[in-house]
Amino acid sequence: MSAAxxxxxxxxxxxxxxxxxxxxxxxxxxxxHVDFEAAPGEVHALLGENGAGxxxxxxxxxxxxxxxEGRIALYGEPVEFASPRExxxxxxxxxxxxxxxxxxxxxxxxxxxxxxxxxxxxxxxxPGAIAEQVRGLGERYGLEIDPxxxxxxxxxxxxxxxxxxKALYQEARILILDEPTAVLTPDEADTLFVTVxxxxxxxxxxxxxxxxxxxxxxxxxxxTVLRAGKxxxxxxxxxxxxxxxxELMVGREIVVVRREGHAHTDAxxxxxxxxLWADGxxxxxxxxxxxxxxxxxxxxxxxxxxxxxxxxxxEAIAGLRPCTKGTVxxxxxxxxxxxxxxxFQAGIGYVPEDRLGTGVxxxxxxxxxxxxxxxxxxxxxPFLRLRMMRDKAxxxxxxxxxxxxxxxxxxxxxxxxxxxKVVISREFSAHPSVLIAASPTxxxxxxxxxxxxxxxxxxxxxxxxxLLISEDLDEILALNDRVLVMYEGGLTEAADPTNVTEIGxxxxxxxxx
Amino acid sequence: xxxxxxxxxxxxxxxxxxxxxxxxxGELLAERSGVxxxxxxxxxxxxxxxxxxxxxxVHSNTAVVLFAAIVVAAIIGxxxxxxxxxxxxxxxxxxxxxxxxxxxxxGAVGLSSYLGNDLNxxxxxxxxxxxxxxxxxxxxxxxxxxxxxxxxxxxxxxxALVVVIWLYLSRTRPGLxxxxxxxxxxxxxxxxxNVTRYRYAHTLLGGALAGIAGATVTLAITxxxxxxxTGGAGWIAIALVIFAFWRPELCLVGAYFFGxxxxxxxxxxxxxxxxGPTVLWTNALPYVMTIVVLVVVSSGTARSRxxxxxxxxxxxxxxxx
Numbered sequence: 001m002s003a004a005x006x007x008x009x010x011x012x013x014x015x016x017x018x019x020x021x022x023x024x025x026x027x028x029x030x031x032x033h034v035d036f037e038a039a040p041g042e043v044h045a046l047l048g049e050n051g052a053g054x055x056x057x058x059x060x061x062x063x064x065x066x067x068x069e070g071r072i073a074l075y076g077e078p079v080e081f082a083s084p085r086e087x088x089x090x091x092x093x094x095x096x097x098x099x100x101x102x103x104x105x106x107x108x109x110x111x112x113x114x115x116x117x118x119x120x121x122x123x124x125x126x127p128g129a130i131a132e133q134v135r136g137l138g139e140r141y142g143l144e145i146d147p148x149x150x151x152x153x154x155x156x157x158x159x160x161x162x163x164x165x166k167a168l169y170q171e172a173r174i175l176i177l178d179e180p181t182a183v184l185t186p187d188e189a190d191t192l193f194v195t196v197x198x199x200x201x202x203x204x205x206x207x208x209x210x211x212x213x214x215x216x217x218x219x220x221x222x223x224t225v226l227r228a229g230k231x232x233x234x235x236x237x238x239x240x241x242x243x244x245x246x247e248l249m250v251g252r253e254i255v256v257v258r259r260e261g262h263a264h265t266d267a268x269x270x271x272x273x274x275x276l277w278a279d280g281x282x283x284x285x286x287x288x289x290x291x292x293x294x295x296x297x298x299x300x301x302x303x304x305x306x307x308x309x310x311x312x313x314x315e316a317i318a319g320l321r322p323c324t325k326g327t328v329x330x331x332x333x334x335x336x337x338x339x340x341x342x343x344f345q346a347g348i349g350y351v352p353e354d355r356l357g358t359g360v361x362x363x364x365x366x367x368x369x370x371x372x373x374x375x376x377x378x379x380x381x382p383f384l385r386l387r388m389m390r391d392k393a394x395x396x397x398x399x400x401x402x403x404x405x406x407x408x409x410x411x412x413x414x415x416x417x418x419x420x421k422v423v424i425s426r427e428f429s430a431h432p433s434v435l436i437a438a439s440p441t442x443x444x445x446x447x448x449x450x451x452x453x454x455x456x457x458x459x460x461x462x463x464x465x466x467l468l469i470s471e472d473l474d475e476i477l478a479l480n481d482r483v484l485v486m487y488e489g490g491l492t493e494a495a496d497p498t499n500v501t502e503i504g505x506x507x508x509x510x511x512x513x
Numbered sequence: 514x515x516x517x518x519x520x521x522x523x524x525x526x527x528x529x530x531x532x533x534x535x536x537x538x539g540e541l542l543a544e545r546s547g548v549x550x551x552x553x554x555x556x557x558x559x560x561x562x563x564x565x566x567x568x569x570x571v572h573s574n575t576a577v578v579l580f581a582a583i584v585v586a587a588i589i590g591x592x593x594x595x596x597x598x599x600x601x602x603x604x605x606x607x608x609x610x611x612x613x614x615x616x617x618x619x620g621a622v623g624l625s626s627y628l629g630n631d632l633n634x635x636x637x638x639x640x641x642x643x644x645x646x647x648x649x650x651x652x653x654x655x656x657x658x659x660x661x662x663x664x665x666x667x668x669x670x671x672x673a674l675v676v677v678i679w680l681y682l683s684r685t686r687p688g689l690x691x692x693x694x695x696x697x698x699x700x701x702x703x704x705x706x707n708v709t710r711y712r713y714a715h716t717l718l719g720g721a722l723a724g725i726a727g728a729t730v731t732l733a734i735t736x737x738x739x740x741x742x743t744g745g746a747g748w749i750a751i752a753l754v755i756f757a758f759w760r761p762e763l764c765l766v767g768a769y770f771f772g773x774x775x776x777x778x779x780x781x782x783x784x785x786x787x788x789g790p791t792v793l794w795t796n797a798l799p800y801v802m803t804i805v806v807l808v809v810v811s812s813g814t815a816r817s818r819x820x821x822x823x824x825x826x827x828x829x830x831x832x833x834x
Contacts, residue, residue, distance in 0.1 A: 085705030102697040113693050114704025123685055
């Protein structure tokens with residue numbers, strides 16, 4: 001890659017130098033004597049699995065956390081940040097995974113908020129001048145956006161542009177992007193990479209946090225791999241291959257599993273959705289006339305950038321959200337929409353996106369959460385059969401390998417992966433004919449992801465129709481029999497479920513080939 | 514012409530609406546920073562009694578006495594608001610519970626009536642009152658005379674305040690910061706804006722304006738002290754902030770509308786017009802408003818649909834791992 005050739009020669013003072021940085025949280029060492037260095041004008045990727053310590057390291061650099069040990073220097077000057085403000089003033093900007101924008105403000109208002117330089121000290125605000133400045137910055141970096149638009153009117157990709165503009169407006173020389181492509185379509189991601197290169201060419205340092213190998217390969221000059229809180233290696237991207245990076249990241253050889261595609265169109269349909277319409281939380285129409293048929297034993301994946309109605313569609317089918325129009329049939333029987341109990345009694349299992357808030361009752365013990373959908377038929381009159389619930393929970397903990405102190409442990413004390421296993425084992429125990437899984441692996445580590453995937457495949461083997469809603473294209477490509485793409489409330493089926501280009505096009509609102 | 518029902522209603526609507534306007538502008542400032550203060554009625558009553566007390570006990574020329582009374586009322590209002598601010602901002606108590614407690618503690622049969630009794634303020638008219646500032650000849654001009662030139666200095670001050678607050682919120686940096694604090698304290702905090710300081714300042718400012726609103730009642734509208742003299746105006750003021758969609762210019766319109774409603778019953782009576790039990794429903798208004806306020810503030814969906822500041826009612830905790 002030609003970018004690597006531009007990498008700065010070593011004797012130059014590094015823009016960022018972190019030495020022996022350690023940060024401990026109760027129970028874990030998030031960063032263990034990490035050394036990290038990035039040169040001016042370099043795109044330096046920070047690669048690692050979820051929980052490897054990437055975000056903690058960046059939070060230390062942006063003043064959100066204070067390190068327990070270690071030294072940090074910017075351009076050779078030792079620094080110690082007591083607050084994010086001090087980091088911003090020193091020229092460190094960060095684009096967080098969760099944007100820090102005021103939704104009801106305009107783009108321009110968000111940019112000038114808290115500004116303390118030059119015109120930023122003026123008591124009066126001149127909206128016209130600010131808008132001009134924003135427009136200028138946007139044109140220079142290919143981040144064009146209407147300065148007068150309000151944040152809530154913008155797509156997630158546009159909101160990210162605002163976050164980057166905000167850092168540039170504050171004259172950040174070191175810019176940290178935390179998993180920036182998680183919310184983008186492939187096309188938007190490509191545009192972002194162009195912006196990133198442009199910023200580096202101007203001499204800024206871009207620290208690009210990611211766990212996606214192809215992105216790291218495409219955009220970075222050098223890569224530092226983190227694993228379990230330790231910096232494992234720093235390599236030049238030009239000298240690396242996706243395979244070698246993956247092995248550094250995981251610490252063992254990777255076997256890419258691709259589920260063998262089966263055609264199931266001859267199997268009996270388990271779920272038939274016809275012309276379904278549903279409203280979103282803000283009263284807007286979120287699902288616009290969706291029709292789909294799911295056959296027994298198949299995994300149909302719904303791809304799409306989040307916020308295009310996937311959650312509302314899942315909730316509408318699972319009975320959690322009333323439909324304004326349309327029908328849902330399970331094995332030929334119509335399900336009354338807007339009623340969760342009839343939906344799961346009809347055989348719909350649902351693994352929700354928000355596993356702690358919707359998936360379980362966080363303060364109840366594991367045993368009760370496991371019986372949430374079955375206790376009615378299992379209780380004696382008004383009395384719960386607690387011993388039986390506990391025995392069932394012990395069984396589930398054993399078969400699903402839920403790491404816990406026992407069936408009495410409250411579910412909010414479990415890690416994300418174990419929590420997800422509780423939800424999945426509950427949904428499985430009812431032997432559903434339809435299983436809806438919404439972002440089932442988000443935030444889980446690699447081992448847990450593999451397990452969740454195997455459960456989903458197992459469910460399909462047993463004859464359930466699985467509807468997998470995910471924003472992770474790698475996951476979708478690994479599991480699907482069919483791919484449907486959701487865009488602005490409508491659903492389109494991709495002709496070829498392995499063609500990333502086509503799926504990406506549909507995610508951005510393109511027409512099927 | 515100046516005696517026609519419409520002119521009289523507008524003129525007295527403005528007069529009666531002024532305490533509502535002061536109180537709702539104060540509540541608006543607090544709410545824009547994310548602090549809901551249901552203690553307005555209590556703060557108004559203590560402001561009313563202490564303003565009245567100043568006028569009865571300080572001997573000097575009228576202008577000085579009245580100015581002192583307003584200052585005293587503002588200070589006592591801010592002191593009471595600081596209790597609420599400490600509980601909800603520093604200790605992160607429920608804003609609804611703390612505000613209700615403040616109204617019960619300070620309001621009718623609470624601190625304000627204790628002070629009224631203890632200081633022997635009942636049964637005597639105010640020694641000094643706010644009167645119309647323009648000469649009688651100007652007040653006699655048709656239509657604009659009574660409406661524009663027949664008012665006291667507090668009315669003109671409240672007009673200026675509407676403009677100042679509107680400019681402050683829409684055109685100044687601190688105004689932008691306070692809106693950010695009320696909409697998204699986490700975003701504001703990450704930009705180095707001191708959320709706690711902004712919330713304290715605006716809650717106290719809101720209390721001061723509620724105190725002034727109370728003094729307006731006892732020194733300009735009904736110049737005497739009677740237990741519970743504000744008669745629920747504090748609740749109407751809070752409701753007004755909601756009906757005005759948190760915008761100062763609409764607070765003015767709403768305040769004068771409710772002011773005119775209050776003036777309606779006596780005016781109709783004076784003209785021997787009977788429209789059913791007018792008195793009954795204008796008197797019931799504060800109670801209806803109390804219910805409206807409590808329903809709206811406790812329903813998240815209602816709040817977001819009406820455009821309330823997104824963080825209204827929520828304590829801010831900086832996210833830590």
